[in-house]
Amino acid sequence: MSKYIIEGGKRLVGEITIGGAKNSALPILAASVITNSVSTIFNIPKIRDVDVMEQILESIGCKVNRVDDIMTIDSRPFSEIRIPEDLVREMRSSIILMGAMLARCGQVEISYPGGCDIGPRPIDLHLKALKALGADIKEAHGYIYCCAEQLKGCEIQLDYPSVGATENIMLAAVRAKGTTIIRNAAKEPEIVDLQNFLNSAGAKIYGAGTSAIRIDGVDKLHGVEHTVIPDRIVAGTFMVASAITGGEVVLKNIEVEHLNSIIAKLREAGCMIYNNCTTLKIIGPKRPNAVESIRTLPYPGFPTDMQAQMIALLSLANGTSVVCETIFENRFKHVDELVRMGAKIKTEGRVAIIKGVKELTGAKVTAKDLRGGAALVLAGLAAKGTTIVENIYHIDRGYQDFEKNLASLGADIQKIF
Template identity: 35%
Template sequence: MQSLKIEGGAPIGGEVVISGNKNAALPMIAAALLTEEEVVLHNMPDILDVRAMLSVAELLGADVSFERNTARIRSGRLRGNEVPRSWCSKMRTSILFAAPLTVRTGGATLYPPGGDIIGRRRLDGHFYGVESLGGTIECDDAYCFQAAKRLRGRELFLDEASVTATEQILMAAVLADGVTVLRNAASEPHVTDLAELLNTMGAKISGLGSNTLTIEGVESLHGVEYTVGGDHIEAGSFLAMGAACGGELTIRGTTPRHYWMMRRVFERLGIQLKLLPDAIFLPGGQEPGIKQDFGGHIPVIADGPWPQFPSDMMSCAIVAATQSRGTVMFFEKMFESRIYFVDRLISMGANAIVCDPHRAVITGPVNLRGTVLSSPDIRAGMALLIAAMCASGQSVINSSEIIFRGYENIVEKIQRVGGKVTSAPGGY
């Protein structure tokens, strides 16, 4: 068990260079299995989930190397098409091997995916997409995908704009016979990044960044070198840290259009920031105050499919709100268990009411107190780390290896901007 020890109240300031997008890197590893040629992925975050996905690719027969944030994957000959249960249980994105394996080998066997416990994550969109393109699926103890012949393009409509279902369908459709039109597709930056990788490999995908994607099937894909885009959730997490601690930060490696909604939410919390061509500047010394809705009503911050506020940013934004004057409601629409971490903030002294599994009301500012905590999931773990940094006294966060699944070199990055955080592999 990994643990973090945090001395709260340390002033922070400086620059942070964000890592490659975790949620783009993971499906790109699966997509590399769509070609026999080498795929070289630069700016890959060195995190536990990336190493786990690379291990699965290697287990399936790919030649894999990973050094200095560059992954090299050559899938000339795959040895099998079953992802063992032990690996599936470690990460949600294990399901993304289904389409590449089915396309390359005619079938795939996977088991229910694991990952963060933040609520039910439907797989219906994955099954709908592969079956609609001509595959068959048997679901019992395992998920058995089969395709007796080449998949066929057609028009599809997702009943929810699922990120991973969109990615699965993209990987299934790029080598299908004919044209696939996918409506109500997810359009998050990491989905677009995956589509751009596939296009660089020779796919023909249009409509990138929109909710309608058109995929013209091709005969084969080829190897490429590609650079993963920056992680907007990591950037947003550091912005929340600066907002909660009152520090001045410059976040480098950003793309302005990825932060338009995030900026609106921080403005609602009374935090001003500047979007630059390749950086975000958060001025220090701000006195945040929650901006009421017209008529003096309590504002509501809700998540939603892109370009709405990302669900992955809700936990960190809640912590920032505890340090802002006024009252705000957070409405987590997408996952029914993400809000539960607020109970841990209450134990630190937060003025918060958990209304139900989807809503919490936060009133600030409050002086949080250091305590012993545990990390329930990646984003809540990062949020508790931020809370500990702006709290008085010392905190310990156990099960912190969960945070390392999503944030590269997080302890070192925080130390470089002045945070007093240390890590102990055996716990404190």
């Protein structure tokens, strides 16, 4: 099992270029199935979740060619409606294949999805929406069977602005008969990127980035070239890496507009941040300030995917901080591991109370999910002594060459296989 060995205490300095967004690349790759053509996607991150999506596409008959950060998908040979259970269990985002395959051929068989164990993430919203569009859905033996002769547009009111459900509806409705309107839609930048891809391929979608999205169904889509947006969570993680080490790091190829909530909280913590549209410099403080309150919320609120990294930073702050996790109920698994490193953190339900300490000490810790694992690495960068982070396959799901990029900024970190 792979692990990181980190010698803490090194100040990070330098420049880093941010790659494509995992949470944008995955739905766009799923969308390529609908085109029945050849699509080329640029700025694809080299991460485990993308590897799994590539295997899924190949398993249903698509031809995939990948060179560096460019992936070409030929979905014309598409031939299989059943998605392999082992791949679905490895990655939750595989659920968005439901909408794409219903749009392509009107049938899909898929098991319940896996991914990080960060609390219940029911797919009821997805199934309810697909049924509203006219899909017949049966659940048996751990599998979901969906079919529809012709999906029909309708108005869908989401009970919660779920990113995955919004994407699934967009994918399913793009070839439905008539108009579909999603109300209380997710507003994340990745939704806008999916709209841009689909519209370039011939779809008629309006309103992504707002709470109401309109999809006018079309007969067919065509192949397209598209560049994935930068990963705002990877950018935020490197911002915290600079902050927690008192470093000075420049991030290139970013969308600053996507980072506003993260920038605001890091400034509260005492960081100096300078930016233009696509570049940002962050200078970390000698010791972070405590932040009175962080509350995770759907975009444009503070992202749940940055909660763990901020808790690592605030564990070293001068004072007491409070973090409230409103999105997932089981997303404090990293806290016990940080406590092993000397952090003083108490959790009560969905609230974490962090009393800052002057220093963390290196320890053997275990990554239990993607973002929590990244947070442990950040803590190790600032800790006194040696930190060993195990189970880093979680981190590989969402960060390309994480240890190499950190080492390029001056971190003392090795990946041991």
